[in-house]
Amino acid sequence: MNQPATSTQQTDRNSNEGQTMETAQPEAQTPAPGGKAPGRTLNYFEAPYIAMCISEEDLRECVENGLKTYLMRRRKLTEVCNELDRLKKTLSALEQEGEEADGEWKQSFLKSFGKQTKPMRDKVKQKAQAKLEAEQIKEMIELLEPQAQWIKMYTYLARNAVVDDKSKLIDLVTHNRLIAAVDELSQNTECMAKLGEVVKYLFERVETDTCNDHAYMATLGIDAWKQKGAAYKAVMNYEDTAQLNREVSRRQMSALGDLFLSRIPVDHKRIKLPGTEIPERLPFEDYKDGGYYSPIRFPRELKELEEKMGFVPSLDELDSDDTAA
Secondary structure: OOOOOOHHHHHHHHHHHHHHHHOOOOOOOOOOOOOOOOOOOOOOOOOOHHHHOOOHHHHHHHHHHHHHHHHHHHHHHHHHHHHHHHHHHHHHHHHHHHHHHHHHHHHHHHHOOOOOOHHHHHHHHHHHHHHHHHHHHHHHHHHHHHHHHHHHHHHHHHHHHHHHHHHHHHHHHHHHHHHHHHHHHHOOHHHHHHHHHHHHHHHHHHHHHHHOOHHHHHOOOOOOOOOOOOHHHHHOOHHHHHHHHHHHHHHHHHHHHHHHHOOOOOOOOOOOOOOOOOOOOOOOOOOOHHHOOOOOHHHHHHHHHHHHOOOOOOHHHHHOOOOOO
16 A cells, blocks of 8 residues: 655645645637647657658649659550560460470371372461461560560559558548648637646646556655655666657547547548559559569660560550550
């Protein structure tokens, strides 16, 4: 059990209670929009870094423009990958056709004991034609694969950029809405006056409870059984006093935050920003399996691809909606 407080402390408490009844509380001061009440400091809250760099409108425009770029590259990547898939299927069919024709003309040739029949000659022509077409298709694939990889890489970069910008936009939008909501709440001067009148007593109670937290005070070498309140500070050194003050402040903010949150409805829905929806990644979008990206290897791989490509389009051409005839 805690030992009773000294008579001096009890007298002080009674004196404070008397002042509570007699002293008129000052009128609550309304903070400026987006700011803090006069005399208050913010030690546990700060705006996201992006709020100091760009406006919400400008950042939203960046996201929308980046999304357009990404969607354009994604569309062209889809077209190229679909064409590659079609060519590979065609090549596979031609190779199978050539193998079948090769086996059939040889069998026909042997069955006729070396006589070159018309069906046999037709199969020889079919084999040669399939082989010629297969070589052409292989050449097309060899030309198109580096370009497809090149587009994949730039599509990957575009998506990463827009995802990053949208994350920053969400940080900025939610911060602005939070400040606006608190500003709106602070306009209720009657409510703010009531809170201003009693919050300090909550803080005093938290300070007293902290100073009588036996386990915590023991870490500072203080026996909290001896007396109540913050009288220990008179015998504590500077470092321990500063540590105690930090712990008191942390618990005060936690208590006030807990009380405030207990009145806010629980809403697990994510904020939606119309016009900035990013579609799910397509299976062939990652230029490396599993989305692997190395900022060191990327430029080198990009250069190697461009050396393989007979034609390297500019990014303006890649991001343009114009299509070749």
